[in-house]
Amino acid sequence: MLKKAVSHFFNFHKGAVNIALHVVGFLLLIYSLVVSNRLLFGTSLIVIELGHVYNHYMGIEAYDTRPKIIFWRVSIFCALVVLFYYFIR
Numbered sequence: 001m002l003k004k005a006v007s008h009f010f011n012f013h014k015g016a017v018n019i020a021l022h023v024v025g026f027l028l029l030i031y032s033l034v035v036s037n038r039l040l041f042g043t044s045l046i047v048i049e050l051g052h053v054y055n056h057y058m059g060i061e062a063y064d065t066r067p068k069i070i071f072w073r074v075s076i077f078c079a080l081v082v083l084f085y086y087f088i089r
Contacts, residue, residue, distance in 0.1 A: 013055075015051075015054070015055050015058070017051065017055075018051035018054060018055045019051070020051075021047055021048065021050050021051035021054065022048055022051050025044050025045070025047035025048030026044070026048065028040060028043065028044035028047060029041065029044035029045070029048070029081065031044075032044055033081075033084065
């Protein structure tokens with residue numbers, strides 16, 4: 001299951017810069033939840049999304065930018081972060 005999730009991550013997130021930004025962003029996200037730092041939490045989400053922005057504008061990967069699609073992506077991501085937060089507490 002973990003191998004499949006990692007494979008899906010690398011297939012969906014193409015480009016070295018995107019992967020690096022995601023890894024750094026998720027490490028910051030986990031750290032911000034552990035130390036309960038809201039500013040670092042917000043910064044980590046921005047770093048993660050910068051990977052998608054970089055790929056989209058560099059032409060590596062085209063993302064669906066319709067507001068309805070973006071809303072659900074962000075909503076699901078935030079729900080998972082909240083669940084993770086309550087899981088580690």
